[in-house]
Amino acid sequence: MRTPIIAGNWKMYKTLHESVDFVRELAPRLAPFTGVERVVCPTFVALAAVAEALKGTDIKVGAQNMNWEAQGAFTSQIAPTMLQGLVEYVIIGHSEVRAYLHETDEDINRKVKAALAYGLKPIIAVGESLAQNEAGETEQFVGGQVRTALNGISADNMRNIVIAYEPIWAIGTGKNASGDLANSIIGGTIRGTLAQLYGNDVAQSVRIQYGGSVKPGNMAEYMSQPDIDGALVGGASLKVDDFTQLVEAAAKAKGV
Ligand code: PGA
Numbered sequence: 001m002r003t004p005i006i007a008g009n010w011k012m013y014k015t016l017h018e019s020v021d022f023v024r025e026l027a028p029r030l031a032p033f034t035g036v037e038r039v040v041c042p043t044f045v046a047l048a049a050v051a052e053a054l055k056g057t058d059i060k061v062g063a064q065n066m067n068w069e070a071q072g073a074f075t076s077q078i079a080p081t082m083l084q085g086l087v088e089y090v091i092i093g094h095s096e097v098r099a100y101l102h103e104t105d106e107d108i109n110r111k112v113k114a115a116l117a118y119g120l121k122p123i124i125a126v127g128e129s130l131a132q133n134e135a136g137e138t139e140q141f142v143g144g145q146v147r148t149a150l151n152g153i154s155a156d157n158m159r160n161i162v163i164a165y166e167p168i169w170a171i172g173t174g175k176n177a178s179g180d181l182a183n184s185i186i187g188g189t190i191r192g193t194l195a196q197l198y199g200n201d202v203a204q205s206v207r208i209q210y211g212g213s214v215k216p217g218n219m220a221e222y223m224s225q226p227d228i229d230g231a232l233v234g235g236a237s238l239k240v241d242d243f244t245q246l247v248e249a250a251a252k253a254k255g256v
Helices: 016-030 044-053 095-100 105-117 130-134 138-149 156-160 179-198 200-205 216-223 240-254
Strands: 005-009 037-041 060-063 089-092 121-126 162-165 207-211 230-233
Touching (some): 005 089, 005 162, 005 207, 005 240, 016 037, 037 089, 044 060, 089 105, 105 121, 105 138, 121 138, 130 138, 138 179, 156 200, 162 179, 179 200, 216 240
Parallel strands (some): 005 230, 037 060, 121 162, 162 207, 207 230
8 A cells, every 4th residue: 555645845934943843833733643654845944953853753854856966066056965864855846946946857857866876765746837738738748757757767766756746737826636637647647657667566656646735625635536645735734733634634535
């Protein structure tokens, strides 16, 4: 069985102190739901303090991006060597990083390889724009993103990778994809691509999240879908009550 995974992507929200206070309040609330893997992804400046505050809990920490180089003259960048030992997960390919920092599919592939090389688990985000969706290009586009991101990645490494399907038109807009639509892209397109690349056993074993305006009110709709294994959550992960309800809904729907 695939263990459900809910990751909170805090984006550029919460100061250092707010981040620490938040996880101190959140950790005991999430403690009962041990069947769900729970991850928070604060800003870089809060990572160390949040990791420290979560010591002794089973809540994991993730980064929101990284460079693929081990070190070097790359002003402003964070290397995988700096995340090693500090976080378990790293979000790679978020649509905001693709759009604002001009990250390409090839960059994403380099980052995925670097993350794995340093023992970090990538959460690879993929998803189509509204225009692509309306033009009926979703399957081809998302399938292509998955293929390029995973270029040269072995089947063995797939157990350390999570994929997040996040249609761009659903992120932060309140216009979430229906559970059926998300399940068909995740189960059909993404698992279908994984099956072509690695065979059906691997395709069935990889965890795939939905992301885009996930809220306590629609979480059950996603978690009741057979191919959706969790959520990558922005806005609703910034509130303790909402985050707790999301994890609770996942635990209930998946029976864990
Ligand atoms: P949202 O963001 O939940 O606020 O739509 C999701 C994401 O960007 O990962």
